Amino acid sequence: MLHHMKKYKTKRLDCWPMMKELRRAHFKHTWEAREKGELVVMGIFEWFLALCAGFGDYANPSYGPYYTVILRDQEKALKCFEVAEAKGFRRDICASMRCHLGQLYMGLTERSPTGQVVKPDFILQPSACYAMSKTGQIFSEELQVPFLNIEFPTKDTRNTRTYVISEMEEAIHWIEKKTGKKFSDEKFIQGVQNEWECMVLWARISELNKTVPAPLDYRQMWSLRIPNITSRHKNETVKFYQILLEEVWDRVANEISANPYETARLFHQFLPPFYALDIFKEPLKYGASFIGGDGAFSSMGAWMIHEDGTWEAAKTPHERGIELKDRTIALEALADLYLAYLPASRGPIWVKPNEIVKMVKDWQVDGVVLMIDRGCKTLSAGQEEQILELKKAGIPRMVYEGSHADYRDFDEVGTLLRLDIILESLGLRKLEELREGAINE
């Protein structure tokens, strides 16, 4: 049977080292920014990045630079969680925020690997969820630094747009006042253009994964999206995604696949367990691949969502004939990006029930795997409705409980077993078994 399966060409991504370099530079920047006279902005500052870009280059160590390192090391992660819990923060609070709080109370937040201490200028928290804002409040109190919150309305109306634009205007004045730095419209406009560009490029790259075979798999996308999260206001990030898009185009044109076989295409919906991304390798044993899902596509992609549920990569303001000539137009463009084109920013009321079924069809997906994460109230809103839609449409699905950041709430063995079950229910067998079968024949 194995010899009947089509084997695709595979190739390492040429631009992978470039992504690694961008990630490395972002981390190092936290400890170099102060010497360069640049701002150090703390917070999950993953939206409206151009606002700070208007003040020149800046560093953003999130709520602590060791987040990823900690999550990958169970011993360190446990310490962080336990410190936060000992301070009274309960286990069903967002696991990422508990990890950050643990870093804070352990004194890691401001400390470089060489022991240097860098105090942030301020905390800037776009309130994508209240956990982030409440965490920002605690950091501000503990570190004694000013706190600025930018609201993230869950509905898009003229009023909410006006509100967001006014907030950004106020934020500019606030930062000027707090830091004594002058805001540059020129740098801001460039930052907005870049922010838009990166998000549109990412959506286009995600769209290319509709192709069979998929040029990228979920794990690759999960890593490739990082510069988009941390530094999409920068010219070099735009350059990186332009190169990536070209490379992915090339892979599509030459039928270069992410993995040698594509016996089934899977989606993973909602956040994955960050510390156990190896579960995404399990389908490879069956020649199947995770080729995307909302966590990979929408966290930093700009999408137009049509009435029939179709997700289509958005067009940049420039492509729509809008030139960002001045600060006002650029502010409007930034509000437009996050209120109209970022699916993850919508409240559950505004999500169309038919979206998931349409996505499954458009990306030619055979099965959907969904993680229920009780810690993430924002992204988990709407999960059950999505599961019902999949059920109604007869689409194979697998639901597992877990946490995106707390390994204690995740049963890896059980999850792998369930993955095996869904893959077998799709009629697949392990390649190893097929090989053995072929030898015996």
Next chain:
Amino acid sequence: MNCDTVSRGEGGTHIDVRRKILRFKHVRISMDRGQLFKSFQDIVLDRHEYAKRWKAKTQGRVIGYFCTYVPEEIVLAANMLPVRIIGSHQSQSVTDELCSRNKWCAFSRNCLAEGLLGKYDYLDGLVIGASCFHTQQVFASWIKHVPVSYWHSLYIPGYLQGALAEDCLTKEFEEFKESLEAWTGKTIAIEAIDQSIDTYNRSRQLMKEIYALRKSEPPLLSGAEAMEMVLASQVMDKSEHNEMLKQVIAELPSYKSSISPGVRLMVIGSENDDIEIVRDIESLGANIIIDDHCVGSRYFWGEIIPKEDRFRALANRYAQRPPCPTKDFPERRRLDHILNLAKDYHVQAAILILQRFCEPHEYDIPSIEAALKKLNIPTLVIELDIPMSLGQVRNRVESLLEMIRLEP
């Protein structure tokens, strides 16, 4: 059956008998006095029938609302009855596919269950003041599975302390009014808004006045009675409720206090409309004399200060009212409010009621506990879920009360 271990909630069939006996030992309510508050209790228990009767009598429309940030004043000005959506405190499997028990708070699950079971079949419309994500999801599922002819989602900024929030809220409230007008085809006159504001302000004044009667030792009314009074105001005609409040103010001080002295407790927390739990706690020799939650003072504290722009006046009140934790940053205004209440009402201990999985409140608990500790006020966190193990709750409260009684 051991009464201490009886749980309530599974189908609502098990009732802890010992609890009732304890309650009546502690609170000796005279019939006449009791009647004053029984009318609130009757309305709460019979709230669906009440709304149906109101509808039949007035031919008006009934609007269900989620979250106390919804400006009910505008609903009343449109001649409609605003009714707060609350649950029944009974386990309902009907929501299992829509709200997992492992991540959704019991309150939101239970609200949706009531909708799916048709308990709110008399509603003409539904409105939400975007608060927590659980409630938003419940709202989304409700309008999908139990269609209503009208729904509206108000955006209530989380950053209500921000200078721009009031402008945003003003506009949201104007849009809400326009949306109701478009639905009914009738203009909401400015006079109607004024009248509604007066009615609501009067309600707030009267409830605050009655709350002040709890400052004495012993208090003139129990925590359960106070909660029933507030809950009734959330589900019934405000003018009628105001008349009942006036009667309480006129008559209650003339009765000899029928409540025994007890440990003076404050209840702080997530949404809690479970009057049985409050009764249960009070039956142990405590009096709940003040609260900070949205079926208590947080609902009615803070009046509307008249302004030429009525919607701005409304926005100002909702932005300045004692905040829900989802809206309390960067300053901790809620904490100041809690501490002031604790001092004013001579609180001896505080019970922090937490709906399981209620993240905004979970975030506030460490700072509230620390601040109360500085005032030598011990705290106890009680997690609410459905079903609830009341025996366990009672044991923990008893320990807290014993600890306070042992203090010199």
